[in-house]
Amino acid sequence: ERAKLARLRHKPALTLDGEHIELHANIEMPADAPAAVEAGATGVGLFRSEFLFMNRDGELPSEEEQFVAYKAAVEAMRGMPVTIRTVDVGADKPLDRMSAHELRHEHVLNPAMGLRAIRWSLAEPSMFRQQLRAIYRASAFGKVRLLIPMVAHLSEIRQILETIKKVQQQLTDAGHAFTKVDLGVMIEIPAAAVMLPLLLRHVDFVSIGTNDLIQYTLAIDRADESVAHLYDPWHPAVLQLLASSIAHARAAGKSVSVCGEMAGDSAFTFLLLAMGLRSFSMHPSQIPSVKQRILRADAGRLSSYLADVLDSDDPQRSAEFAFAAYRTES
Numbered sequence: 001e002r003a004k005l006a007r008l009r010h011k012p013a014l015t016l017d018g019e020h021i022e023l024h025a026n027i028e029m030p031a032d033a034p035a036a037v038e039a040g041a042t043g044v045g046l047f048r049s050e051f052l053f054m055n056r057d058g059e060l061p062s063e064e065e066q067f068v069a070y071k072a073a074v075e076a077m078r079g080m081p082v083t084i085r086t087v088d089v090g091a092d093k094p095l096d097r098m099s100a101h102e103l104r105h106e107h108v109l110n111p112a113m114g115l116r117a118i119r120w121s122l123a124e125p126s127m128f129r130q131q132l133r134a135i136y137r138a139s140a141f142g143k144v145r146l147l148i149p150m151v152a153h154l155s156e157i158r159q160i161l162e163t164i165k166k167v168q169q170q171l172t173d174a175g176h177a178f179t180k181v182d183l184g185v186m187i188e189i190p191a192a193a194v195m196l197p198l199l200l201r202h203v204d205f206v207s208i209g210t211n212d213l214i215q216y217t218l219a220i221d222r223a224d225e226s227v228a229h230l231y232d233p234w235h236p237a238v239l240q241l242l243a244s245s246i247a248h249a250r251a252a253g254k255s256v257s258v259c260g261e262m263a264g265d266s267a268f269t270f271l272l273l274a275m276g277l278r279s280f281s282m283h284p285s286q287i288p289s290v291k292q293r294i295l296r297a298d299a300g301r302l303s304s305y306l307a308d309v310l311d312s313d314d315p316q317r318s319a320e321f322a323f324a325a326y327r328t329e330s
């Protein structure tokens with residue numbers, strides 16, 4: 001089994017009908033990058049940068065410390081793309097040393113709906129600029145992509161673009177090198193999925209965060225055990241948002257990936273291929289099993305079953321039935 005996985009690592013992720021699939025890795029620290037390469041990842045689809053900000057006693061990481069970390073990840077990926085997500089902190093992902101804004105979080109009732117992710121970054125503009133400068137500086141050392149979490153408003157995109165312009169000017173003035181950085185947003189709030197064609201006019205790519213998209217679509221706290229049985233990735237509303245998001249991005253000619261847990265769960269590989277997804281990002285350990293499914297898939301044929309699955313009262317059963325011919329024997 002181990003030898004089989006090793007052989008799999010170097011095989012390109014191609015479907016039977018010749019569709020090339022990107023299998024990217026989710027990482028939390030630059031030290032995770034070598035394991036991603038080892039697992040056969042063709043890039044980093046999600047670098048959760050908040051891990052640089054969490055679990056520390058002292059100050060938050062400086063621009064320099066962040067730059068060193070991003071550069072290390074970029075260099076470890078040897079020219080493959082590294083998608084760095086700006087901090088996704090909030091009351092549910094707290095910083096140890098809390099800023100004035102963070103302190104206010106101690107008493108909020110709905111932290112998942114509060115000042116987190118891009119909302120927090122825009123409320124802490126100097127911190128946001130610091131992080132963007134570090135990310136842009138790392139772009140001089142490889143292919144960097146910038147990903148913004150929890151976007152729900154066009155006004156947020158306008159503010160992000162303005163901040164990027166300012167940061168680029170600062171870097172130029174300071175004599176720092178940087179190259180073109182593609183801008184992407186996470187689709188993890190239903191509003192963003194519903195208005196995706198509008199968002200797509202302003203960004204280069206999107207990445208669907210199914211963990212939060214499910215939480216917010218179904219109003220199920222992803223960390224609350226008492227409602228965990230209702231946290232259902234197969235829910236028809238979730239599948240419809242996923243399918244339409246992928247279709248809209250493709251129609252606009254923009255790259256789209258899924259970086260939530262669904263991407264790394266091989267139970268969903270055929271369904272996501274059927275929806276037209278060609279880029280998956282997951283924990284490095286999940287890459288081999290997803291790749292095995294891809295190697296047995298005929299993407300064109302799979303897509304012909306999609307309408308039936310989306311139209312079903314029981315999409316999970318319907319998908320299992322439709323994709324039975326593709327079930328792996330191993």
Ligand code: PEP
Binds near residue numbers: 046048188208
């Ligand atoms: C997601 O929400 O699916 C996601 C990838 O982001 P996180 O799990 O870090 O919130």
Ligand code: MG
Binds near residue numbers: 149209
């Ligand atoms: Mg998320």
